[in-house]
Amino acid sequence: MECAGRKVRLGGFRQQALLATLLLEAEHVVPIERLLEAIWEDTPPASAKGQVRICVSAIRRQFVGAGVGDLIETHPAGYRIRLPNTALDLARFAHLAALGRSAARDKQPEQAVDLFRSALAQWKGPVAAGLESRVLRQAATMLREEQLSVLEECVDLELQMGRHRKVVGELYRQVAENPYREQMCAQLMLALYRSGRQADALRQFRETRTLLSAELGIDPGESLRTLERAILAEDRSLEAPSRPAPAEPGRTAPVASLIRQPAHRAVKTSWTDHTLAMRTRLTSLQQANLRLQATLKL
Incomplete structure (x- = not known):
């Protein structure tokens, strides 16, 4: 990993998983039990606490050998890592995303898009990539959801500003990687239609409908079906704005109202009590205090 521009060589999985867990909750004391779970899940050995101390x-x-000092504090309940607010890429992402949302509420779409794009640029890859840990996988999934939500908010604004041609390529890639996100599919369909590619927009709908039916046994949501009907009818409400215009606070353009539904409809999942607790603990992290990666190149 890299810290303050200096290379820090970590040991094997245990050290990497432990540090990743501390970084995800930087500035907070992480209980020893949580560290044990991150490393050994449900089967820690009798010597687990001693191994954590090692x-x-x-x-x-x-850290000391790399010249960055002792960043980890010992507390009765566990350990805490102390870092400047801007030390982690995900902390910078959270800060810039919050500024972008504030600018969007204040009817400053261009500034909001710039901030959203700056936030998204902080991501260098998946969180805690390569670490097989249930705790870290759950955290990585929720952080990825936040990243995609910011991207969707950014693209919504860009579509309202008439930048449909600019986002087509990116949306094709994202839809291929996240085929169940119906809002992202709708954004791609709208961008294609506004770019004079009605047939491609309708083909994208058919591909999504086929995928959802074959893999999940469901049809696309009402908002996506409504958008397909509007494209077939060449509804004038789908036309691109004649010039970029800021959206009113709390409102979207008429076309965006067709697609501003939940990003995707999750299949019912059986969550354990532990997973629910994990989601609760990560809520504040997801909203304003996201942590990790980039500086953690494991």
């Missing part, structure tokens, strides 16, 4: 000591030595 890992922490080894990481501290690496």
Whole structure:
């Protein structure tokens, strides 16, 4: 990993998973039980707490040896890593995304798009990539959801500003990677239609409908079906704005109202009590205090 421009060499999985868990909750004391779960899930050995102490000591030595100081504090309940607010890419992402949403509410779409794009640029890859840990996988999934939500908000504004041609390529890639996100599919359909590609827009709908039916046994949501009917009818409400115009606070353009539905309809999942607790603990992280990666190149 890299810290303050200096290379820090970590040991194996235990050290990497432990540090990743601390970074996800930087500035907060992480209970020892949570660290055990991140490393061993439900089957920690009898010596687990001792092994955690050894890992922490080894990481501290690496930090000190790299000249960045001892960043990890020991507390009765666990450990805390202390970092400047802008030290982690995900912290910068959260800050810029919040500024972007504020600018959008204040009818400053161009500034909002710039801030959203700056926020998205902070992502260098998946969170805690390569670490097989249930705790870290759950955190990574929720952080990815936040990233995609910011992207969808950004594209909504760009479509309202008449930048449909600019976003087509990016939307094709994102829809291929996230085929169940109906809002993203709708954004692509709208961008294609406004670019004079009605047939491609309708083909995208058919591909999404086929995928949802084959893999989940469901039809596209009402908003996506409504958009398909509007494209077939060449509804004038779908036309691109004649010139970029800011959206009113709390409102979207008429076409956006066709697609501003939940990004995708999740198939019912059986959550354990532990997973629900995990989601609760990560809520504040997801909203304003996202942590990790980029500086953590594991």
